[in-house]
Amino acid sequence: MIDVLKSTWEEFTAPGAPFSWSTMEVRGIPMRVFDNAPPNMRVVWEASAVHGDKPYIVFEDEVHTYGEIHARVRSLAHHLRDRFGIAGGDRVAVSMRNYPEWVVSYWAITSLGAAIVGMNAWWTSAEMKYGLEDSRPKVLIVDDERLKTVTPVLDEIREGGDLHVITVRSNADLPADAARWSDVVKPDEAPDTLPEASIEPDDDICIFYTSGTTGFPKGAQLTHRGSVHNVMHLGFANALASAGAAKIDAANGVETEKAAEADPAVMVPTPLFHVTACNCVLHPVTAVGAKIVLMHKWDPGRALELIERERVASFTGVPTMARELLTHPNWETTDTSTLAALGGGGAALQPDLVEKIDKAKGAVKPSTGYGLTETHGVATAVGNVFFSAKPTSAGPILPTFEAKLVDDDGNEVPPGSIGQLCVKGPAVIKGYLNRPEATAEAIRDGWFNTGDIVRIDDDGFVHIVDRAKDMVLRGGENVYCSEVEAAIYQHPDVAEAAVFGVPDERLGEEVAVAIVQREGGTLDETELAAHLGPLLARHKQPKKVWFLNEKLPRNANGKFLKRELRERLAPSE
Secondary structure, eight states, rough: OOHEEEEHHHHHTTTTSTEEEEEEEEEEEEEEEHHHHHOHHHHHHHHGGGTTTTTEETTEEEEEEEHHHHHHHHHHHHHHHHEEEEEEEOOOEEEOOOHHHHHHHHHHHTTTOOOOOOOOOOOOOOHHHHHEEEOOEEEEEEEHHHHHHHHHHHHHHHSOOOOOOEESSOOOOOOTTTTEEHOOGGGGGGGOOOOOOOOTTTTTEEEOOOOOSSSSOEEEEEHHHHHHHHHHHHHHHHHHHHHHHHHHHTTTTTTOOOOOOEEEEEEEEOOTTTTTTTTIIIIIHHHHTTTEEEEEOOHHHHHHHHHHTTTTTTEEOOOHHHHHHSSSSTTSSSSSSSEEEEESSSOOHHHHHHHHHHTTTTTOEEEEEEEGGTTTEEEEEEEHHHHHTTTTTOOOBBBTEEEEEETTTTTTTTTTOOOOEEESSTSSSSSTOOOOHHHHHEEEEEEEEEEEEEOOOOOEEEEEEEEEEEEEETEEEEEHHHHHHHHHSSSEEEEEEEEEEEEEETEEEEEEEEEEEEEEEEOOOHHHHHHHTSSSOGGGOOOOOEEEOOOBBOOOOOOOEEEEEEHHHSOOO
Protein backbone atom coordinates (compact mmCIF):
# COMPACT_ATOMS: atom_id res chain seq x y z
CA MET A 1 0.00 0.00 0.00
CA ILE A 2 2.72 2.49 0.94
CA ASP A 3 4.56 1.60 -2.29
CA VAL A 4 1.51 2.86 -4.20
CA LEU A 5 1.66 6.12 -2.26
CA LYS A 6 5.36 6.52 -3.02
CA SER A 7 4.98 5.86 -6.76
CA THR A 8 2.06 8.32 -6.97
CA TRP A 9 4.17 10.87 -5.09
CA GLU A 10 6.94 10.52 -7.67
CA GLU A 11 4.45 11.00 -10.52
CA PHE A 12 3.03 14.17 -8.98
CA THR A 13 6.44 15.76 -8.31
CA ALA A 14 8.27 14.70 -11.48
CA PRO A 15 9.63 17.45 -13.77
CA GLY A 16 6.73 19.07 -15.59
CA ALA A 17 4.13 17.57 -13.23
CA PRO A 18 1.71 19.83 -11.30
CA PHE A 19 3.77 19.68 -8.12
CA SER A 20 7.30 19.68 -9.52
CA TRP A 21 9.83 21.67 -7.56
CA SER A 22 13.29 23.18 -7.98
CA THR A 23 15.89 24.58 -5.60
CA MET A 24 16.33 28.34 -5.36
CA GLU A 25 17.48 30.88 -2.79
CA VAL A 26 14.78 32.17 -0.46
CA ARG A 27 15.94 34.89 1.92
CA GLY A 28 19.51 33.81 1.25
CA ILE A 29 18.93 30.09 1.95
CA PRO A 30 18.69 27.34 -0.75
CA MET A 31 15.18 25.86 -0.53
CA ARG A 32 12.82 23.69 -2.50
CA VAL A 33 10.16 25.79 -4.25
CA PHE A 34 7.19 24.65 -6.33
CA ASP A 35 7.71 25.49 -9.99
CA ASN A 36 4.04 26.43 -10.50
CA ALA A 37 3.59 28.55 -7.38
CA PRO A 38 1.70 31.85 -7.86
CA PRO A 39 3.77 34.89 -6.79
CA ASN A 40 1.41 35.96 -3.99
CA MET A 41 -1.99 35.34 -2.42
CA ARG A 42 -3.59 38.38 -4.09
CA VAL A 43 -3.36 36.43 -7.35
CA VAL A 44 -5.24 33.55 -5.68
CA TRP A 45 -7.93 35.90 -4.41
CA GLU A 46 -8.42 37.70 -7.73
CA ALA A 47 -8.72 34.37 -9.56
CA SER A 48 -11.66 33.39 -7.31
CA ALA A 49 -13.82 36.17 -8.79
CA VAL A 50 -14.72 33.78 -11.60
CA HIS A 51 -17.01 31.90 -9.20
CA GLY A 52 -19.43 34.84 -9.09
CA ASP A 53 -22.81 33.65 -7.82
CA LYS A 54 -21.54 30.48 -6.16
CA PRO A 55 -21.92 30.41 -2.36
CA TYR A 56 -18.65 31.25 -0.63
CA ILE A 57 -19.35 31.84 3.06
CA VAL A 58 -22.08 30.30 5.17
CA PHE A 59 -22.27 31.73 8.68
CA GLU A 60 -25.09 30.06 10.60
CA ASP A 61 -28.15 31.09 8.53
CA GLU A 62 -26.34 33.68 6.40
CA VAL A 63 -25.13 32.84 2.87
CA HIS A 64 -22.72 35.09 0.95
CA THR A 65 -21.61 34.52 -2.65
CA TYR A 66 -18.16 35.02 -4.13
CA GLY A 67 -19.43 38.03 -6.05
CA GLU A 68 -20.87 39.66 -2.93
CA ILE A 69 -17.69 39.15 -0.92
CA HIS A 70 -15.50 40.42 -3.76
CA ALA A 71 -17.51 43.67 -3.91
CA ARG A 72 -17.09 44.14 -0.14
CA VAL A 73 -13.38 43.40 -0.34
CA ARG A 74 -12.91 46.02 -3.07
CA SER A 75 -14.91 48.57 -1.09
CA LEU A 76 -12.94 48.01 2.13
CA ALA A 77 -9.58 47.94 0.32
CA HIS A 78 -10.22 51.31 -1.32
CA HIS A 79 -11.38 52.79 2.00
CA LEU A 80 -8.27 51.55 3.81
CA ARG A 81 -6.01 52.98 1.12
CA ASP A 82 -7.85 56.28 0.54
CA ARG A 83 -8.75 57.07 4.15
CA PHE A 84 -5.72 55.72 6.01
CA GLY A 85 -3.06 55.30 3.32
CA ILE A 86 -2.74 51.56 3.96
CA ALA A 87 -0.15 50.02 1.63
CA GLY A 88 2.72 47.54 1.57
CA GLY A 89 4.54 47.31 4.89
CA ASP A 90 1.58 48.56 6.94
CA ARG A 91 -0.48 46.47 9.34
CA VAL A 92 -4.19 46.27 10.11
CA ALA A 93 -5.43 44.32 13.14
CA VAL A 94 -8.61 42.24 13.14
CA SER A 95 -10.23 40.98 16.36
CA MET A 96 -13.58 39.24 16.13
CA ARG A 97 -15.44 35.97 16.02
CA ASN A 98 -15.53 33.93 12.80
CA TYR A 99 -17.83 36.45 11.15
CA PRO A 100 -17.89 36.87 7.34
CA GLU A 101 -16.37 40.31 7.99
CA TRP A 102 -13.17 38.56 9.15
CA VAL A 103 -12.81 37.04 5.68
CA VAL A 104 -13.61 40.34 3.93
CA SER A 105 -11.03 42.12 6.07
CA TYR A 106 -8.40 39.47 5.40
CA TRP A 107 -8.55 39.68 1.62
CA ALA A 108 -8.87 43.49 1.56
CA ILE A 109 -5.83 43.99 3.81
CA THR A 110 -3.58 41.40 2.19
CA SER A 111 -4.52 42.44 -1.36
CA LEU A 112 -3.10 45.88 -0.57
CA GLY A 113 0.24 44.30 0.33
CA ALA A 114 -0.35 45.10 4.01
CA ALA A 115 -0.24 42.48 6.75
CA ILE A 116 -3.25 41.48 8.82
CA VAL A 117 -2.62 41.11 12.54
CA GLY A 118 -4.91 38.19 13.42
CA MET A 119 -5.65 38.86 17.08
CA ASN A 120 -6.78 36.13 19.46
CA ALA A 121 -10.44 36.81 20.17
CA TRP A 122 -10.08 35.40 23.69
CA TRP A 123 -7.48 37.96 24.75
CA THR A 124 -8.04 40.15 27.79
CA SER A 125 -7.66 43.93 27.74
CA ALA A 126 -4.03 43.62 28.84
CA GLU A 127 -3.30 41.02 26.14
CA MET A 128 -4.94 43.14 23.45
CA LYS A 129 -2.89 46.10 24.62
CA TYR A 130 0.29 44.03 24.36
CA GLY A 131 -0.53 42.72 20.88
CA LEU A 132 -1.50 46.13 19.49
CA GLU A 133 1.53 47.85 20.97
CA ASP A 134 3.81 45.10 19.69
CA SER A 135 2.45 45.07 16.12
CA ARG A 136 1.54 48.76 15.84
CA PRO A 137 -1.27 48.53 13.26
CA LYS A 138 -2.78 51.70 11.80
CA VAL A 139 -6.34 50.34 11.96
CA LEU A 140 -8.22 47.92 14.24
CA ILE A 141 -11.32 46.16 12.88
CA VAL A 142 -13.22 44.81 15.87
CA ASP A 143 -16.58 43.28 16.80
CA ASP A 144 -18.79 44.27 19.72
CA GLU A 145 -17.30 41.88 22.28
CA ARG A 146 -13.71 42.81 21.49
CA LEU A 147 -14.61 46.51 21.35
CA LYS A 148 -15.69 46.28 24.97
CA THR A 149 -12.42 44.55 25.81
CA VAL A 150 -10.13 47.04 24.09
CA THR A 151 -11.93 50.26 25.04
CA PRO A 152 -10.47 50.50 28.58
CA VAL A 153 -6.91 50.48 27.18
CA LEU A 154 -7.48 52.26 23.88
CA ASP A 155 -6.20 55.64 25.05
CA GLU A 156 -3.00 54.07 26.38
CA ILE A 157 -2.42 52.26 23.09
CA ARG A 158 -2.94 55.46 21.13
CA GLU A 159 -0.21 57.21 23.09
CA GLY A 160 2.24 55.30 20.91
CA GLY A 161 0.62 56.33 17.64
CA ASP A 162 -2.70 56.65 15.83
CA LEU A 163 -5.03 53.65 15.88
CA HIS A 164 -8.25 54.04 13.91
CA VAL A 165 -11.16 51.73 14.76
CA ILE A 166 -13.81 50.13 12.53
CA THR A 167 -16.57 48.31 14.43
CA VAL A 168 -18.34 45.19 13.18
CA ARG A 169 -21.83 44.06 14.25
CA SER A 170 -21.84 46.56 17.09
CA ASN A 171 -24.41 49.09 18.26
CA ALA A 172 -22.22 50.32 21.10
CA ASP A 173 -21.15 53.95 21.37
CA LEU A 174 -18.16 54.57 19.16
CA PRO A 175 -14.80 55.55 20.59
CA ALA A 176 -13.11 58.65 19.19
CA ASP A 177 -12.07 58.44 15.53
CA ALA A 178 -14.07 55.25 14.93
CA ALA A 179 -16.50 54.21 12.19
CA ARG A 180 -19.09 51.50 11.74
CA TRP A 181 -18.62 48.77 9.13
CA SER A 182 -21.83 49.76 7.33
CA ASP A 183 -20.50 53.30 6.88
CA VAL A 184 -17.20 52.03 5.48
CA VAL A 185 -18.06 49.02 3.34
CA LYS A 186 -20.48 49.97 0.59
CA PRO A 187 -20.41 47.18 -2.00
CA ASP A 188 -22.90 48.89 -4.34
CA GLU A 189 -20.45 51.78 -4.70
CA ALA A 190 -17.30 49.66 -4.93
CA PRO A 191 -14.89 50.23 -7.84
CA ASP A 192 -14.62 47.39 -10.35
CA THR A 193 -11.03 46.61 -9.43
CA LEU A 194 -8.81 46.45 -6.37
CA PRO A 195 -6.31 49.26 -5.74
CA GLU A 196 -2.97 48.62 -7.40
CA ALA A 197 -0.32 47.04 -5.19
CA SER A 198 3.21 45.70 -5.54
CA ILE A 199 3.61 42.50 -3.52
CA GLU A 200 6.82 40.47 -3.32
CA PRO A 201 6.67 36.73 -2.47
CA ASP A 202 8.41 37.20 0.89
CA ASP A 203 6.41 40.22 2.03
CA ASP A 204 4.45 39.71 5.24
CA ILE A 205 0.86 38.63 4.71
CA CYS A 206 -0.09 38.04 8.32
CA ILE A 207 1.07 38.31 11.91
CA PHE A 208 -0.27 35.45 14.03
CA TYR A 209 0.65 35.34 17.69
CA THR A 210 1.90 31.99 18.92
CA SER A 211 0.43 30.60 22.12
CA GLY A 212 3.56 30.07 24.17
CA THR A 213 3.38 28.41 27.57
CA THR A 214 5.41 31.13 29.29
CA GLY A 215 5.91 34.84 28.79
CA PHE A 216 4.28 37.00 26.13
CA PRO A 217 3.23 35.46 22.80
CA LYS A 218 5.44 36.07 19.78
CA GLY A 219 4.15 37.54 16.53
CA ALA A 220 4.99 35.07 13.77
CA GLN A 221 5.59 36.75 10.40
CA LEU A 222 3.82 34.72 7.73
CA THR A 223 4.61 35.49 4.09
CA HIS A 224 2.81 35.31 0.77
CA ARG A 225 5.27 32.67 -0.47
CA GLY A 226 4.75 30.54 2.63
CA SER A 227 0.96 30.81 2.36
CA VAL A 228 1.02 29.88 -1.34
CA HIS A 229 3.16 26.82 -0.63
CA ASN A 230 0.87 25.73 2.17
CA VAL A 231 -2.09 25.85 -0.24
CA MET A 232 -0.17 23.77 -2.75
CA HIS A 233 0.91 21.28 -0.10
CA LEU A 234 -2.73 20.76 0.91
CA GLY A 235 -3.74 20.31 -2.72
CA PHE A 236 -0.90 17.85 -3.18
CA ALA A 237 -1.86 15.84 -0.09
CA ASN A 238 -5.52 15.60 -1.09
CA ALA A 239 -4.74 14.62 -4.67
CA LEU A 240 -2.13 12.11 -3.53
CA ALA A 241 -4.49 10.35 -1.11
CA SER A 242 -7.36 10.22 -3.61
CA ALA A 243 -5.25 9.03 -6.55
CA GLY A 244 -3.39 6.47 -4.44
CA ALA A 245 -6.60 5.05 -2.96
CA ALA A 246 -8.16 4.85 -6.43
CA LYS A 247 -5.16 2.85 -7.70
CA ILE A 248 -5.50 0.39 -4.82
CA ASP A 249 -9.23 0.01 -5.46
CA ALA A 250 -8.61 -0.55 -9.17
CA ALA A 251 -5.96 -3.18 -8.48
CA ASN A 252 -8.44 -4.99 -6.22
CA GLY A 253 -11.30 -4.71 -8.70
CA VAL A 254 -13.24 -2.47 -6.33
CA GLU A 255 -15.17 0.61 -7.39
CA THR A 256 -13.81 3.62 -5.50
CA GLU A 257 -16.17 4.81 -2.77
CA LYS A 258 -17.56 8.28 -3.31
CA ALA A 259 -19.60 10.50 -1.10
CA ALA A 260 -22.93 11.76 -2.44
CA GLU A 261 -22.57 14.47 -5.03
CA ALA A 262 -22.52 17.96 -3.53
CA ASP A 263 -21.07 21.39 -4.06
CA PRO A 264 -17.72 21.28 -2.26
CA ALA A 265 -18.23 22.55 1.29
CA VAL A 266 -15.79 22.58 4.19
CA MET A 267 -16.73 23.21 7.81
CA VAL A 268 -14.19 24.91 10.05
CA PRO A 269 -15.21 25.42 13.70
CA THR A 270 -11.78 26.63 14.87
CA PRO A 271 -10.89 30.36 14.93
CA LEU A 272 -9.76 32.13 11.78
CA PHE A 273 -6.98 33.81 13.78
CA HIS A 274 -5.08 30.49 13.69
CA VAL A 275 -3.38 28.84 10.72
CA THR A 276 -5.65 25.76 10.91
CA ALA A 277 -8.75 27.71 9.91
CA CYS A 278 -7.12 30.51 7.89
CA ASN A 279 -4.25 28.92 5.99
CA CYS A 280 -5.48 25.32 5.91
CA VAL A 281 -9.16 25.96 5.16
CA LEU A 282 -9.93 29.51 4.05
CA HIS A 283 -7.01 29.64 1.60
CA PRO A 284 -7.60 26.32 -0.22
CA VAL A 285 -11.40 26.71 -0.16
CA THR A 286 -11.00 30.07 -1.89
CA ALA A 287 -8.45 28.73 -4.36
CA VAL A 288 -10.83 26.03 -5.65
CA GLY A 289 -14.07 28.00 -5.45
CA ALA A 290 -15.58 25.91 -2.68
CA LYS A 291 -17.81 26.92 0.24
CA ILE A 292 -16.67 27.51 3.83
CA VAL A 293 -19.14 26.89 6.66
CA LEU A 294 -18.57 28.93 9.83
CA MET A 295 -20.21 28.76 13.25
CA HIS A 296 -20.86 31.40 15.90
CA LYS A 297 -19.37 29.02 18.46
CA TRP A 298 -18.58 25.32 18.66
CA ASP A 299 -21.55 23.08 19.35
CA PRO A 300 -21.48 19.49 18.01
CA GLY A 301 -25.27 19.30 17.68
CA ARG A 302 -25.42 22.51 15.67
CA ALA A 303 -22.44 21.35 13.61
CA LEU A 304 -24.32 18.21 12.63
CA GLU A 305 -27.32 20.31 11.56
CA LEU A 306 -25.08 22.42 9.33
CA ILE A 307 -23.28 19.38 7.92
CA GLU A 308 -26.63 17.99 6.81
CA ARG A 309 -28.09 21.29 5.57
CA GLU A 310 -24.98 22.51 3.71
CA ARG A 311 -23.96 19.06 2.42
CA VAL A 312 -20.52 19.40 3.98
CA ALA A 313 -17.82 17.26 2.37
CA SER A 314 -14.95 17.91 4.78
CA PHE A 315 -14.70 18.80 8.47
CA THR A 316 -11.47 20.34 9.74
CA GLY A 317 -11.21 20.87 13.48
CA VAL A 318 -9.22 19.52 16.39
CA PRO A 319 -9.46 15.84 17.45
CA THR A 320 -11.74 16.66 20.38
CA MET A 321 -14.32 18.06 17.98
CA ALA A 322 -14.25 15.02 15.70
CA ARG A 323 -14.73 12.79 18.74
CA GLU A 324 -17.66 14.89 19.95
CA LEU A 325 -19.35 14.62 16.53
CA LEU A 326 -19.04 10.84 16.46
CA THR A 327 -20.32 10.41 20.01
CA HIS A 328 -23.18 12.91 19.74
CA PRO A 329 -26.66 11.38 20.10
CA ASN A 330 -27.66 12.82 16.71
CA TRP A 331 -24.73 11.37 14.75
CA GLU A 332 -26.58 8.24 13.63
CA THR A 333 -29.76 10.09 12.62
CA THR A 334 -28.06 12.97 10.79
CA ASP A 335 -27.54 12.75 7.02
CA THR A 336 -23.75 12.86 6.72
CA SER A 337 -23.64 11.10 3.35
CA THR A 338 -21.65 13.95 1.77
CA LEU A 339 -18.99 13.90 4.48
CA ALA A 340 -15.87 12.39 2.94
CA ALA A 341 -13.14 13.61 5.32
CA LEU A 342 -13.21 14.05 9.07
CA GLY A 343 -10.08 15.20 10.80
CA GLY A 344 -7.87 18.17 11.33
CA GLY A 345 -4.82 19.07 13.33
CA GLY A 346 -3.69 21.00 16.37
CA ALA A 347 -3.04 17.73 18.20
CA ALA A 348 -2.49 14.12 17.24
CA LEU A 349 -5.56 12.00 16.48
CA GLN A 350 -5.49 9.11 18.95
CA PRO A 351 -5.40 5.71 17.20
CA ASP A 352 -8.81 4.76 18.58
CA LEU A 353 -10.29 7.90 17.01
CA VAL A 354 -8.74 7.07 13.63
CA GLU A 355 -10.42 3.65 13.85
CA LYS A 356 -13.76 5.16 14.89
CA ILE A 357 -13.72 7.57 11.94
CA ASP A 358 -12.72 4.81 9.54
CA LYS A 359 -15.63 2.63 10.71
CA ALA A 360 -18.19 5.44 10.84
CA LYS A 361 -21.23 5.30 8.60
CA GLY A 362 -20.95 6.53 5.04
CA ALA A 363 -17.82 7.23 3.04
CA VAL A 364 -16.08 9.34 5.66
CA LYS A 365 -12.33 8.80 5.94
CA PRO A 366 -9.88 10.00 8.57
CA SER A 367 -7.28 12.63 7.76
CA THR A 368 -4.73 14.62 9.68
CA GLY A 369 -1.85 16.97 9.27
CA TYR A 370 0.96 18.15 11.47
CA GLY A 371 2.27 21.67 11.52
CA LEU A 372 2.60 24.90 13.42
CA THR A 373 2.04 28.60 13.00
CA GLU A 374 5.75 28.71 12.16
CA THR A 375 5.21 26.41 9.14
CA HIS A 376 2.21 28.35 7.80
CA GLY A 377 0.06 25.27 8.44
CA VAL A 378 0.94 21.72 7.47
CA ALA A 379 4.40 20.19 7.33
CA THR A 380 3.03 16.64 7.04
CA ALA A 381 -0.33 15.30 5.92
CA VAL A 382 -2.01 11.93 5.43
CA GLY A 383 -5.51 10.72 4.72
CA ASN A 384 -7.78 8.00 3.43
CA VAL A 385 -6.57 4.39 3.58
CA PHE A 386 -2.97 5.50 4.10
CA PHE A 387 -3.83 7.09 7.45
CA SER A 388 -5.76 3.97 8.44
CA ALA A 389 -2.66 1.93 7.57
CA LYS A 390 -0.49 4.05 9.86
CA PRO A 391 -2.90 5.48 12.45
CA THR A 392 -0.14 6.55 14.84
CA SER A 393 1.50 8.74 12.19
CA ALA A 394 0.99 12.31 11.03
CA GLY A 395 2.00 11.44 7.47
CA PRO A 396 5.17 12.07 5.46
CA ILE A 397 7.03 15.38 5.22
CA LEU A 398 5.51 17.39 2.36
CA PRO A 399 7.50 18.00 -0.85
CA THR A 400 9.11 21.41 -0.37
CA PHE A 401 10.14 20.74 3.24
CA GLU A 402 13.40 19.11 4.26
CA ALA A 403 13.54 17.49 7.69
CA LYS A 404 16.08 16.31 10.23
CA LEU A 405 16.00 15.20 13.87
CA VAL A 406 18.35 16.63 16.49
CA ASP A 407 19.15 16.10 20.16
CA ASP A 408 19.04 18.72 22.92
CA ASP A 409 22.43 20.05 21.81
CA GLY A 410 21.34 20.47 18.18
CA ASN A 411 23.29 17.46 16.91
CA GLU A 412 21.61 15.34 14.24
CA VAL A 413 20.55 11.92 15.59
CA PRO A 414 20.94 8.60 13.72
CA PRO A 415 18.08 7.29 11.53
CA GLY A 416 15.42 5.50 13.55
CA SER A 417 16.11 7.55 16.67
CA ILE A 418 13.74 9.89 18.47
CA GLY A 419 14.66 13.56 18.28
CA GLN A 420 13.41 17.11 17.93
CA LEU A 421 12.04 17.77 14.47
CA CYS A 422 13.68 20.53 12.44
CA VAL A 423 12.28 21.60 9.05
CA LYS A 424 13.50 23.86 6.26
CA GLY A 425 11.48 25.25 3.38
CA PRO A 426 9.67 28.27 1.95
CA ALA A 427 6.74 27.74 4.32
CA VAL A 428 8.88 28.40 7.40
CA ILE A 429 8.05 31.86 8.75
CA LYS A 430 10.31 34.82 8.12
CA GLY A 431 10.74 35.27 11.87
CA TYR A 432 9.16 36.73 14.99
CA LEU A 433 8.11 40.37 14.90
CA ASN A 434 10.44 42.58 16.95
CA ARG A 435 12.21 39.47 18.31
CA PRO A 436 15.54 39.05 16.48
CA GLU A 437 17.02 36.96 19.30
CA ALA A 438 14.02 34.61 19.40
CA THR A 439 14.15 34.35 15.60
CA ALA A 440 17.86 33.50 15.64
CA GLU A 441 17.32 30.88 18.32
CA ALA A 442 14.41 29.17 16.55
CA ILE A 443 15.63 29.40 12.93
CA ARG A 444 19.25 28.57 12.22
CA ASP A 445 20.53 28.53 8.62
CA GLY A 446 16.92 28.17 7.50
CA TRP A 447 16.19 25.24 9.83
CA PHE A 448 13.28 25.78 12.22
CA ASN A 449 13.35 23.65 15.37
CA THR A 450 9.72 22.73 16.10
CA GLY A 451 10.49 21.54 19.62
CA ASP A 452 8.35 18.48 18.90
CA ILE A 453 9.76 15.05 19.69
CA VAL A 454 9.23 12.64 16.80
CA ARG A 455 10.49 9.58 15.04
CA ILE A 456 10.49 9.05 11.28
CA ASP A 457 9.86 5.47 10.17
CA ASP A 458 11.45 3.66 7.22
CA ASP A 459 8.64 4.86 4.91
CA GLY A 460 9.29 8.48 5.82
CA PHE A 461 6.16 8.85 7.96
CA VAL A 462 6.45 11.14 10.96
CA HIS A 463 5.23 9.85 14.31
CA ILE A 464 4.71 12.56 16.93
CA VAL A 465 5.96 11.29 20.25
CA ASP A 466 5.23 14.49 22.13
CA ARG A 467 5.87 18.14 22.58
CA ALA A 468 9.22 18.75 24.26
CA LYS A 469 7.45 20.87 26.89
CA ASP A 470 4.60 18.35 27.21
CA MET A 471 6.79 15.54 28.48
CA VAL A 472 6.95 14.29 32.06
CA LEU A 473 10.47 13.63 33.32
CA ARG A 474 9.84 11.04 36.03
CA GLY A 475 12.87 9.82 37.93
CA GLY A 476 15.06 10.26 34.85
CA GLU A 477 12.56 8.48 32.57
CA ASN A 478 10.79 10.34 29.78
CA VAL A 479 7.02 9.80 29.82
CA TYR A 480 5.28 11.09 26.69
CA CYS A 481 1.85 12.46 27.52
CA SER A 482 0.25 11.59 24.18
CA GLU A 483 1.09 7.90 24.65
CA VAL A 484 -0.61 7.85 28.06
CA GLU A 485 -3.63 9.73 26.73
CA ALA A 486 -4.02 7.32 23.82
CA ALA A 487 -4.17 4.40 26.28
CA ILE A 488 -6.66 6.16 28.57
CA TYR A 489 -8.97 6.97 25.64
CA GLN A 490 -9.35 3.26 24.93
CA HIS A 491 -11.63 3.05 27.98
CA PRO A 492 -15.25 3.55 26.82
CA ASP A 493 -16.17 5.79 29.78
CA VAL A 494 -13.59 8.46 28.93
CA ALA A 495 -14.85 11.56 27.12
CA GLU A 496 -11.84 13.83 27.71
CA ALA A 497 -8.39 13.22 29.16
CA ALA A 498 -5.39 15.49 29.62
CA VAL A 499 -2.11 14.09 30.94
CA PHE A 500 0.54 16.36 32.47
CA GLY A 501 3.35 16.35 35.01
CA VAL A 502 3.05 17.49 38.62
CA PRO A 503 5.91 18.13 41.07
CA ASP A 504 7.12 15.15 43.12
CA GLU A 505 9.71 15.44 45.89
CA ARG A 506 11.28 12.04 45.20
CA LEU A 507 11.02 11.68 41.44
CA GLY A 508 11.06 15.29 40.32
CA GLU A 509 7.78 14.87 38.43
CA GLU A 510 4.90 12.43 38.59
CA VAL A 511 2.34 11.57 35.91
CA ALA A 512 -1.11 13.08 36.45
CA VAL A 513 -4.37 13.10 34.50
CA ALA A 514 -7.65 15.01 34.53
CA ILE A 515 -10.58 13.01 33.16
CA VAL A 516 -14.13 13.88 32.18
CA GLN A 517 -16.36 10.84 31.86
CA ARG A 518 -19.16 10.20 29.43
CA GLU A 519 -22.66 10.55 30.83
CA GLY A 520 -23.35 7.53 33.01
CA GLY A 521 -19.66 6.57 33.26
CA THR A 522 -18.56 4.78 36.43
CA LEU A 523 -14.78 4.82 36.00
CA ASP A 524 -12.74 5.24 39.19
CA GLU A 525 -9.04 5.15 40.02
CA THR A 526 -9.03 1.40 40.67
CA GLU A 527 -10.68 0.58 37.36
CA LEU A 528 -8.41 3.04 35.51
CA ALA A 529 -5.33 1.32 36.95
CA ALA A 530 -6.68 -2.07 35.90
CA HIS A 531 -7.38 -0.74 32.40
CA LEU A 532 -3.91 0.74 31.99
CA GLY A 533 -2.03 -2.19 33.55
CA PRO A 534 -1.78 -4.21 30.30
CA LEU A 535 -1.23 -1.11 28.15
CA LEU A 536 1.50 0.92 29.85
CA ALA A 537 4.62 0.34 31.88
CA ARG A 538 4.07 1.17 35.54
CA HIS A 539 6.14 4.34 35.49
CA LYS A 540 3.91 5.74 32.73
CA GLN A 541 0.65 5.21 34.60
CA PRO A 542 -0.88 8.26 36.29
CA LYS A 543 -0.34 8.41 40.03
CA LYS A 544 -2.53 11.48 40.41
CA VAL A 545 -6.05 11.27 38.99
CA TRP A 546 -8.80 13.86 39.02
CA PHE A 547 -12.32 13.17 37.76
CA LEU A 548 -13.94 16.47 36.79
CA ASN A 549 -17.61 17.23 36.23
CA GLU A 550 -17.05 20.05 33.74
CA LYS A 551 -15.33 20.07 30.35
CA LEU A 552 -11.57 20.49 30.44
CA PRO A 553 -10.40 24.06 29.76
CA ARG A 554 -9.34 24.75 26.17
CA ASN A 555 -7.68 27.57 24.33
CA ALA A 556 -9.34 29.27 21.38
CA ASN A 557 -8.15 26.55 19.01
CA GLY A 558 -9.60 23.71 21.08
CA LYS A 559 -6.40 22.45 22.73
CA PHE A 560 -6.52 21.50 26.39
CA LEU A 561 -4.90 24.04 28.71
CA LYS A 562 -2.69 21.68 30.69
CA ARG A 563 -0.81 24.42 32.47
CA GLU A 564 -4.10 25.82 33.78
CA LEU A 565 -5.15 22.35 34.93
CA ARG A 566 -1.81 21.81 36.66
CA GLU A 567 -1.99 25.15 38.46
CA ARG A 568 -5.57 24.54 39.57
CA LEU A 569 -5.34 20.89 40.58
CA ALA A 570 -1.74 20.66 41.83
CA PRO A 571 -0.53 24.15 42.71
CA SER A 572 3.15 24.46 43.61
CA GLU A 573 3.87 24.75 47.31
